[in-house]
Amino acid sequence: MTRTEKDSLGSKMIPAHALYGIHALRAKENFPYGGPFPEEWYRAMGIIKLACYNTYRKFRDAAIKKLGGEVPFRIIDDHILDALTISASEVSEGSHFDHFIVPAVQGGAGTSINMNVNEIIANSALLRIGNKCGEYTLIDPTEHANIFQSTNDVVPSALTVAVMKLLGELEEAINSLRQKTEEHESAGRDKLRPGYTQMQEAVPSSFGILFSTYSEALSRDWWRVSKCFERIKQVNLGGGAAGTGMAIPRFFIMEVVPELRKITGLQLSHSENLPDATSNLDKWVEIHATLKAHAVNLEKMVSDLRLLASDAAVLKTISIPEKQVGSSIMPGKINPVIPEYAVSVAHRIYSNDALVTSLCGQGTLDLNAYLPLIGCTIIESLRLLIACNRTLKDNLLSGLHVNEKAGYDALMRSPSITTALTPYIGYHKAAELAALMKEKGIDIFVSNNMLRAIDPEKLSEILKPGNLLKLGFSLDELKA
Numbered sequence: 001m002t003r004t005e006k007d008s009l010g011s012k013m014i015p016a017h018a019l020y021g022i023h024a025l026r027a028k029e030n031f032p033y034g035g036p037f038p039e040e041w042y043r044a045m046g047i048i049k050l051a052c053y054n055t056y057r058k059f060r061d062a063a064i065k066k067l068g069g070e071v072p073f074r075i076i077d078d079h080i081l082d083a084l085t086i087s088a089s090e091v092s093e094g095s096h097f098d099h100f101i102v103p104a105v106q107g108g109a110g111t112s113i114n115m116n117v118n119e120i121i122a123n124s125a126l127l128r129i130g131n132k133c134g135e136y137t138l139i140d141p142t143e144h145a146n147i148f149q150s151t152n153d154v155v156p157s158a159l160t161v162a163v164m165k166l167l168g169e170l171e172e173a174i175n176s177l178r179q180k181t182e183e184h185e186s187a188g189r190d191k192l193r194p195g196y197t198q199m200q201e202a203v204p205s206s207f208g209i210l211f212s213t214y215s216e217a218l219s220r221d222w223w224r225v226s227k228c229f230e231r232i233k234q235v236n237l238g239g240g241a242a243g244t245g246m247a248i249p250r251f252f253i254m255e256v257v258p259e260l261r262k263i264t265g266l267q268l269s270h271s272e273n274l275p276d277a278t279s280n281l282d283k284w285v286e287i288h289a290t291l292k293a294h295a296v297n298l299e300k301m302v303s304d305l306r307l308l309a310s311d312a313a314v315l316k317t318i319s320i321p322e323k324q325v326g327s328s329i330m331p332g333k334i335n336p337v338i339p340e341y342a343v344s345v346a347h348r349i350y351s352n353d354a355l356v357t358s359l360c361g362q363g364t365l366d367l368n369a370y371l372p373l374i375g376c377t378i379i380e381s382l383r384l385l386i387a388c389n390r391t392l393k394d395n396l397l398s399g400l401h402v403n404e405k406a407g408y409d410a411l412m413r414s415p416s417i418t419t420a421l422t423p424y425i426g427y428h429k430a431a432e433l434a435a436l437m438k439e440k441g442i443d444i445f446v447s448n449n450m451l452r453a454i455d456p457e458k459l460s461e462i463l464k465p466g467n468l469l470k471l472g473f474s475l476d477e478l479k480a
Contacts (some may be wrong), residue, residue, distance in 0.1 A: 001017070005021050006022070023111075035376075043162070110156075111151045113155050156375075164264075169459070170386050176390075185212045186209030191408075192469075201414040207317075234404065236258070237256050242367065243278035279365065315407075317410060323398030350381075352377045414437075415437045433447050444459070
């Protein structure tokens with residue numbers, strides 16, 4: 001069973017029970033492959049439509065009250081508006097998503113997105129009042145579902161709503177991961193290990209210090225993400241096609257964003273310059289840069305942990321959870337799949353950042369035609385980072401084990417430990433100790449017994465974790 005729908009280009013046969021219509025079908029045919037459209041953005045479109053219908057109702061009622069029966073615009077009756085409102089609410093909850101057939105990669109600045117949602121809302125509203133899909137003389141996707149709206153203000157405003165919700169999830173995921181790194185920081189405060197610079201043994205450190213660097217980096221990430229809400233909170237909803245409000249009531253323009261804020265609970269505000277908010281997308285470049293910075297910190301952390309836990313490390317000072325069989329031919333092989341996943345995510349974020357940056361620069365005059373792919377890319381990055389933080393917490397840090405003895409033994413056998421003695425015996429004497437340690441493969445205590453460079457009791461005191469790890473030294477310590 002099919003139905004016929006028409007537009008200015010001609011007609012198309014549509015499955016009779018499909019909630020999508022001719023505009024969405026043309027988009028699907030024109031953009032045959034572009035990956036799935038994000039459901040978060042689809043849901044946010046429903047929220048935007050709901051805010052628009054609620055605001056239209058307020059405007060209509062205020063106009064009727066003021067002008068009586070001589071309202072100079074077409075009135076949408078309550079039974080139709082109620083049906084539209086219910087349908088928009090359903091979209092906001094993810095219903096009918098299987099009827100959204102427009103792909104993520106597309107042309108047209110998002111018109112296909114808007115019209116597919118309009119068709120879904122109009123047709124589900126038609127069914128609700130006892131009619132058939134496609135009977136647009138009663139409820140029309142443009143005249144009714146799109147009342148006082150434009151693709152160019154509805155679609156980007158919906159993106160802002162979707163991103164804000166995902167940013168909230170990312171903020172929570174980062175904080176949860178940070179708390180786990182702080183647990184390791186606290187547990188490893190006095191657990192000694194060699195520090196490494198340029199992948200060579202350097203000054204003494206601890207596992208607590210190592211994890212403190214991750215905690216601090218994640219704290220910065222959390223702070224930066226928390227500031228993203230402020231950077232994107234201004235929306236251009238009500239601005240129409242180019243932000244000028246052409247063909248839209250001033251009442252609607254002023255009231256629609258407060259209504260959206262009321263529905264979502266998000267700290268959204270009306271842009272002070274609607275044409276600017278419509279034509280310039282630099283805020284998305286800024287937001288994605290924050291995501292990229294977070295990806296950098298995740299990659300650094302997992303790369304460190306993978307290295308310390310690897311078979312290439314002679315003394316495995318860290319063990320990470322074994323999560324999957326690692327080979328189809330080598331029995332017993334276990335690979336560091338969680339760190340590898342995080343590195344893969346990070347590099348996808350880096351490539352996404354280049355895409356967002358370049359497409360945001362492609363805006364021309366009053367509009368950027370590439371918002372759909374920009375938005376889909378940002379949402380993908382957010383999804384990936386949320387998932388990455390969660391799996392790092394659950395499948396890497398939660399089962400990570402520090403080998404305290406291996407770390408201590410490695411440090412005491414490392415010639416770099418002699419750096420702690422230079423304030424007491426000087427560089428050259430410390431270098432003799434280091435050279436002997438390297439030549440004989442012995443620890444610092446045995447080396448000192450052979451060279452008698454410093455009193456053994458003094459050496460033991462200097463090499464206590466509390467003394468090795470404190471910040472710098474005082475003159476009083478040299479006298480002792």
